Structure formats: C-alpha cells, structure tokens
Amino acid sequence: xxxxxxxxxxxxxxxxxxxxxxxxxxxxxxxxxxxxxxxxxxxxxxxxxxxxxxxxxxxxxxxxxxxxxxxxxxxxxxxxxxxxxxxxxxxxxxxxxxxxxxxxxxxxxxxxxxxxxxxxxxxxxxxxxxxxxxxxxxxxxxxxxxxxxxxxxxxxxxxxxxxxxxxxxxxxxxxxxxxxxxxxxxxxxxxxxxxxxxxxxxxxxxxxxxxxxxxxxxxxxxxxxxxxxxxxxxxxxxxxxxxxxxxxxxxxxxxxxxxxxxxxxxxxxxxxxxxxxxxxxxxxxxxxxxxxxxxxxxxxxxxxxxxxxxxxxxxxxxxxxxxxxxxxxxxxxxxxxxxxxxxxxxxxxxxxxxxxxxxxxxxxxxxxxxxxxxxxxxxxxxxxxxxxxxxxxxxxxxxxxxxxxxxxxxxxxxxxxxxxxxxxxxxxxxxxxxxxxxxxxxxxxxxxxxxxxxxxxxxxxxxxxxxxxxxxxx
Amino acid sequence: xxxxxxxxxxxxxxxxxxxxxxxxxxxxxxxxxxxxxxxxxxxxxxxxxxxxxxxxxxxxxxxxxxxxxxxxxxxxxxxxxxxxxxxxxxxxxx
Numbered sequence: 210x211x212x213x214x215x216x217x218x219x220x221x222x223x224x225x226x227x228x229x230x231x232x233x234x235x236x237x238x239x240x241x242x243x244x245x246x247x248x249x250x251x252x253x254x255x256x257x258x259x260x261x262x263x264x265x266x267x268x269x270x271x272x273x274x275x276x277x278x279x280x281x282x283x284x285x286x287x288x289x290x291x292x293x294x295x296x297x298x299x300x301x302x303x304x305x306x307x308x309x310x311x312x313x314x315x316x317x318x319x320x321x322x323x324x325x326x327x328x329x330x331x332x333x334x335x336x337x338x339x340x341x342x343x344x345x346x347x348x349x350x351x352x353x354x355x356x357x358x359x360x361x362x363x364x365x366x367x368x369x370x371x372x373x374x375x376x377x378x379x380x381x382x383x384x385x386x387x388x389x390x391x392x393x394x395x396x397x398x399x400x401x402x403x404x405x406x407x408x409x410x411x412x413x414x415x416x417x418x419x420x421x422x423x424x425x426x427x428x429x430x431x432x433x434x435x436x437x438x439x440x441x442x443x444x445x446x447x448x449x450x451x452x453x454x455x456x457x458x459x460x461x462x463x464x465x466x467x468x469x470x471x472x473x474x475x476x477x478x479x480x481x482x483x484x485x486x487x488x489x490x491x492x493x494x495x496x497x498x499x500x501x502x503x504x505x506x507x508x509x510x511x512x513x514x515x516x517x518x519x520x521x522x523x524x525x526x527x528x529x530x531x532x533x534x535x536x537x538x539x540x541x542x543x544x545x546x547x548x549x550x551x552x553x554x555x556x557x558x559x560x561x562x563x564x565x566x567x568x569x570x571x572x573x574x575x576x577x578x579x580x581x582x583x584x585x586x587x588x589x590x591x592x593x594x595x596x597x598x599x600x601x602x603x604x605x606x607x608x609x610x611x612x613x614x615x616x617x618x619x620x621x622x623x624x625x626x627x628x629x630x631x632x633x634x635x636x637x638x639x640x641x642x643x644x645x646x647x648x649x650x651x652x653x654x655x656x657x658x659x660x661x662x663x664x665x666x667x668x669x670x671x672x673x674x675x676x677x678x679x680x681x682x683x
Numbered sequence: 684x685x686x687x688x689x690x691x692x693x694x695x696x697x698x699x700x701x702x703x704x705x706x707x708x709x710x711x712x713x714x715x716x717x718x719x720x721x722x723x724x725x726x727x728x729x730x731x732x733x734x735x736x737x738x739x740x741x742x743x744x745x746x747x748x749x750x751x752x753x754x755x756x757x758x759x760x761x762x763x764x765x766x767x768x769x770x771x772x773x774x775x776x777x
Contacts, residue, residue, distance in 0.1 A: 288758075305751075305758040398736045412736035441742040442735070506719040517696065524697075526773055529762035542774035553699035561700065562711055565692045569712065572695065579719065584732030586722050591733070623711050624718055640736050 210371060211425045215273050218265060225261035225276030225320070229254050232278045232322055236369045243345050245354075245364040247283050249323035250290050254278065257320045274432055275318030280370035282361050283324040284331050285416065286405040287311055294407045295327040295339040295357075298555035301529040308405020309440065310374060310416050310433040317432050322370055325360030329557045330520065331381055331409045333357050334629035337620055338559045345616070346388060348655055352613040355385030355629075361419045362389040372420045372429055376406055378413045379508055380608075380633025383645040386419055387608035387658025390647050392679075393419045394426040394672070395633075397665050398640030399444040401430075402437030410515035411442075413508075413637045423646070423676045430668065446666055451673035453602065455489055458674070461496035461601035466632055472611050478649040478657040479607045482682055486605075489681050494601060500593045503586060504635040509627060510570050510583035511638075517567030520560070525551030562623065587638055594639045598664040603674060606632055608645045608658030632660060642668040644675050648682055684709045 217223045233251050240246055261276035281287060284294040286304035293299045307315065314321075328338035336344040336359035344359045346352040347367040354363040358375030362385035365373050375382040377395035386393025394417045401416045408414065418429035437443045462483065467476060487493050523530070525547040556564070570579035597604065610631055619626040636643035641662050648659035661678065663671035689709050693700055700708065751759075765772035 302762070303758060305755040399739070412733075442737050442739060444737070444739070500725070503722060503725060506722050509715060509719050510722075521697075526771060527759075527762070530764075540775060544774050544776045547774050548697040549699040552697055556698070558704070561696075561698055562708060564696045564698065565689075565708060566712060566715060568692050568696045569716075572692070579716075581732050582722050582727060583719075584734065585727035585730040586725055587733040588730055589725065589727065624714055627715075627718075 210421050211273060211277055211428050214277060214371065218261075218271065218276050221265065225258040225265070226255060228276060229258040229278050229320055229322070232369065232371075235367070236322070239367050240369060242350060243347055243363050243367055243369075244342050245325055245344050245360040245367065245369060246280070246323045247293060247295070247326050247341060247360065248290055250321065253289055254320050254322055261318055261320075272317050273428055274314065276320060277371050278320045278322045279314070280322055280325050280361055280364045280373040281311065282327055282358050282373070282375045284327060284376060284407040284409075285311060285374055286407070287321065287324065290321065290324055292324065292407070293340070294331070295329045295341060296556065296560070297340040298523050298530055298551065299528055303529070304405070306405065309402035309437045311405065313433050319432075325358070325364055325373060327360055328357035329560050330407065330516075331357040331376055331378060332516070332559050332563055334380070334384055334626055335614070335616075335619065336360060337616065338557055340557055343616055346613050348390060349613065349653075351615055352655070353388065353616055355388030355613065357381040357385070358393075358419065359385045362386050362391055362393065365389070365391045365419050365421060372418055372425055374416060374433075375419050376414055376416050377637065378409050378415075379512065379637050380630040382417050382419060383608050383633045383643060383658070383660060384629055386645040387656065388613040390650075390656030391419055391421060392423055392426050392647070393417070393645040394430060395636060395643050396430060396434065396668050397444075397446060397642045398637075399442045400446045400642070400668055401433050402435070402440040402443045404437055404439035408519040410512040411519065412515060413512060415637075423644070423672060423679045426644070427669075427672045427676075430672065434668070444666075446668050448669050449667070451670040455491045458603070459492045459494055459601045460486065461494050461597060461604045463496050463498040463501060463604060463606060465498050465501045466606040470610050471607060474612065474651045475607050475609070475657050478651070479659055482648040482659055483605070485681050486678060496597060496601060496604070498593055498597060498635075500586070500590050501635050504590055504638050505627065505631050507583045507586045507590065507638055508630070508634045509566075510579050511587065513563040513567030514571050514580055515567070516563045517571065520556075520564055523552065523556070524548055530555060559623070590635065591639045594635070594641060594664070602663070603671065604662040606660045606662070608632060608660040612651055612655045612657070636662050640665055642671050644671060646675060646679055646682065684713050
C-alpha cells in the first residue's frame, strides 16, 4: 500500500495535501463510531503535506515514506501533540522532545495524523482500561479492538491511517492486530529504540508497526530500526534476506498452543492455513515447548515489578498533573498528600492493581519466592526457544485463544483478561521477533490471527518469510 | 490477603484507595498470586536469574552534567503548577 501511494505521489496522480485531506475525511466519517483517535492534528499535518508537495512540484526526489499519513499510539512522545498514555495523570502532558521513532519518521517525511487510544499506560488487552473511552472493533462495533494498541489497530483497519505505530510488552501489537484483522509486527527486543516510549516494563517493551500488508511493515520497520545512543538496550539488526527454498524451511507448530480453551473456529482456520503452507512444499513439524504454558505467569511477576518502579515517577509534581490543588495555598498541604491523592485518583484500576502487585513481588519476604523465581524461569524459557530454533526456522501458532470478545465481557475478572495474551507473551519473555498475519475469518466474519515467531535478530528474514505466507493465505 | 498487608503495600506504592476497592483489590491480588504460583512446578535450582531483556553488557559513559536546551526546560517549567524563579514549587514535605 505504501509503495503504491508513493508511486501515485511521484507520478503526480495525487498530492500529499489531497492524501492527508482524504484521510481526515475518512476519520470525520468513521471515528465518531470507532473512536480510535485521542487527539488529531489536522493543521500541522496539512502544513507538512504542503512542504512535500512543494518538493514534488520542483521534481525533487522523495523517500518512500514522504507524505505518507500515519497514526501514533499515545504512549509515544510527540512534542507537537500532547501525549496522555491513555491516562488521566498525563491529561495535559506535552513532551519536550520527540521519541526516537518519531524523529526518524519525521526526517523521512511521514506525516502524523493524530494519536491513538490505548489501555492506560498500555496495560490491557481491549482499550477498556483507557482513561478516556473504549475504541470499537471496526469489524463489529459491539466488540473490543484488542489492546493495548487497540486505537492503532482500529485506525489501520478502518483506513483512517496508512500505518500506525504501536508498542508490544506482552502482545499489545499482535493481539489487537489479530482482533482487527491487520498485520502487526513486534520486533526483536532492542531492535527499535525505546527512547521516548513511555515506559511500562522496560525489559519487555518494543515499538513496532501495524499495517495492511507485510511489505508495509517491512518499510516502516526499516525506517525506525537501529541502534540509538539514547537507549542502551538498542541494537543494530542485520538485514539478512530469507534465502531458503520451501523444502529446506522447517516450520514448527507447538502442540502446547492447541489445547483446551482455544476457540474451535480459530483452530480450524489455523489448521487450514497450515495445510495451505504444506501444499506449498514447506516442511511442517510438530514440536513441543513444555515451558510455554508458564510464560504468562512469569510475565505477571516481571511486568508488574517493572511497572511499579517505572510508574513511581508520576508524583503529582512533574508531567503537568492537574489535581484540584492548583488554586490552593501549597503550604496547607504536604507532599505526602499530594503523592497519595494524585496517584490514587488519577491512575485507573488496572494500573493501581499492577503497581500494588509489583510492589508485593519486590518486597522483602516475597522477592525470592516470586521475582527471583520468575527471572530464573525467564532464563529457562529463553533457553527453550534457543534450542527450538536450532531445529526449526520459524514457529507458527494462533495469535489469540479467542475471537474478539464483546465490550464488557472480561472487565470483571482480571485473569480472564490477562489470558488474552497467553499466546503472544512468550515472544516478549524471550525477546523474539513475532508477527500477526490475517489467516482467515470466522463464520461471523471476525478475523483470525496467525502468529509467526523467529529467533532474536532474525527480523528481516521473518518479514520476508511472512510475505510468502501472506501471499499463500490470500 | 490481610487488610494490614494491603495497607502496607498501598503505603509503599504511595496511593490512596477507598474501602470497597481495597477489598476487590485484595481478592484480585490473591487470585493473581495463586495463578503465578504455578511457576513453583518448575525446577530452577542452580539457574542464574535474568536481570533484563537482553544479553548486552552495560554501556557506560562519563557522568557529566548536561544542560537542557532552554526551549526544552521551558516546556517542562510550564507544566509545573507553581514555579518560583527557575524552580518547581511544591507543598512542604512535613
């Protein structure tokens, strides 16, 4: 899709200004129902588009992303548009700088349309934990779009943006991509700079693209990937091509992902996909990942521990919080009240739950039993995946255990919501690149997501392989 | 989970939560802790715990003070609910 639009821009079949206006027109028509966007910035977008048009008019060469309109998950800092992370505690926050990914895309001429909705601080699987509103699934407005990058997935699906950025800590790009029926790519941990991403769980967080096609995901990933001096966990990913022919390519299908609790229609759709892939001469091999059922438990110790530390910075003083203290004489308060009241009132339920849980697993007497135990299991899970990738090239699984659920269906019981990430979370625990592809649709036309996982640093080869699978499944 | 324990955790987390929600929180925590306790089924003796998401070694730099650009620090200052000279004004500590 990006390549086609790029061609149209160079051939002067369409102007960047027209393209941006068209997208705002679709947003005007659709977003009052879908509610994918938290903030729109039309004026700046059009101004940027004019600059691209001037270049084209002068017959200057333009890059592949120049003039392409996109959407940004609202936990990624933009200095021209406010960044809320879906939280009331950041209701008025305007970042003093752009995130590394935003700066890169800006330099390449891509144009931000607006910021998309998410579960507060990216904690959730449905956008129902947003401090503002719930985004609706464009396939069925009664259903959730998935989360936490639900706004980004819905915006791309409803053609309200050419592509969108999301972040993935336990499945937050792939699960909403599966629920909305788009491509969602979670790169290797560290492949994309996290500088300017509002931290949730720093050893798991990754930024990645949500797109209509795998080719688009590749274009965006290439633009945002790379080592950044401002993120010491960032690494350079080698641009390795996928060269193997099908007969030499072994795709592992782990039996632990096809158990009770997996929706029958999803199972059927994935099995059909596997048959089609087999018919194209790829080798399919049943494998076992005995530790994968423990990934989610491991995640629900490590993630809240990191959350409790990362969210300590929201103290009621920095980041423009607006508790009703503004007109009060500050001397009538004390600092302690300010902390307790701000954090108690402005954080939502799920965020508070995770902060308290994280505080618990890190506290004296429980640290060894929970936190350290989880860090040991994490190492074993990583080893299990390393061993697996000595035997197979890729691992194929369903992305989610269920089809998109109804709004309100899982809000009462946190564990039932957490289980939405059961198939995606392993890739975060082990730092692996993983992608969601659309593998088909249910009887009620709800999309079914297929996940392909590869080894650390194998991002480009995974994307190229996924392009082949995408064309097979079409 | 005992009420006392929840209160202690809220104290450490610097959050004020009202009665009814505290009960729900306590129940939720119990069920989550029960769920994550299934890690005890895994033998982890002599396993070195992970400490982060990557296998990179530390990147160090000189610890030199840096001055923010005035435009950046102005944006930050605008976000304070009160300022005095170049400082944030906050309620008294005690």
